Amino acid sequence: MTTKTQKASAAGTSVIPALFAVVLGLGIITLTGHVQASALHDAAHDVRHATGFPCH
Amino acid sequence: MFSRILTSGLFAGAAAGLITAFLQLYFVQPVLLHAELYEGGDLVHFGADPVTAHPDLPGMFAEPVRDGLSIIFTMLTYTGYALVMAALMSVAERQGHEINARTGILWGLAGFITFHFAPGLSLAPEVPGVAAADVGARQIWWAITVGASGVAMWLIAFGGNLVSYLVAAFLLMAPHIVGAPEPESFSGPVPTEIGALFASRVLGIGMAAWVLLVSFAGYFWQAEGKRAEAAA
Structure with a gap:
């Protein structure tokens, strides 16, 4: 019973690191691929086209 | 757990991103630069005289800052993808699925379909100078399509029953049935x-990049796990 509870709580907490990583990853993709600030857009221009992101 | 995801994601993203950057500079960039000659009006399609299909184009690193930034941003973008994939693979592993370089190939194809192919089906990768709808509207459609396709790929991989396959098929098709934002009129000066x-090049290089990326992520995931076990 005790082991079961421990396992369950370990499984519960280990979703949080995965969630953080997903948010971090999507944040990076948003920054490199989608933010329209002109400095970022100009620097990432070719990559956005070459990766198939909506660009202009 | 977080450091294992972070390490696998960063290593895979940096390595695959670097390879992808050079693949793009070699296979995609010349096509983009060719299109820009029409976008800028240096070449005119259907003018009075026929136009050569082989103009002189600047080579790789003719504009070092521009191409250098492209390399950095490609590595960053693919690191972002790798972090997402490593996190999802950590969840799958906890449910008893094997994660390594070999299964990473399948994960990579699923990631390619989710992030490149599905949005590209209705919002084809654009050369500079094509007519397109408002960029904000296209980005919203892109994000919704990626989300729906990602859930669909997960359901196909792990659903295991008819209902989840049907839901997956619906999620894959729905964004294209609704339709992507389209321009009011066609005004692109670039030859078809x-x-x-x-x-074609964007999607092809994208597939190669994704397979490399997530295969690397699977490899580093395994290697990091073994290293942690040995240390414990």
Whole structure:
């Protein structure tokens, strides 16, 4: 019973690191691929086209 | 757990991103630069005289800052993808699925379909100078399509029953049935041959990049796990 509870709580907490990583990853993709600030857009221009992101 | 995801994601993203950057500079960038000659009016399609299909184009690193930034941003973008994939693979592993370089190939194909192919089906990769709808509207459609396709790929991989396959099929098709934002009129000055080649190259290099990326992520995931076990 005790082991079961421990396992369950370990499984519960280990979703949080995965969630953080997903948010971090999507944040990076948003920054490199989608933010329209002109400095970022100009620097990432070719990559956005070459990766198939909506660009202009 | 977080450091294992972070390490696998960063290593895979940096390595695959670097390879992808050079693949793009070699296979995609010349097509983009060719299109820009039409976008800027240096070449005119269907003018009085026929136009050569082989103009002199600047080579790789003719503009070092521009191409250098492209390399950095490609590595960053693919690191972002790798972090997402490593996190999802950690969840799958906890449910008893094997994660390594070999299964990473399948994960990579699923990631390619989710992030490149599905949005590209209705919002074809654009060369500079094509007519397109408002960028904000296209980005919203892109994000919704990626989300729906990602859930669909997960359901196909792990659903295991008819209902989840049907839901997956619906999620894959729905964004395209609704339709992507389209321009009011066609005003692109770039020849269709260049546009078509560009779209093909973007998707082809994208697939190679994704397979490399997530296979690497699977490899580093395994290696990091073994290292942690040995240390414990």
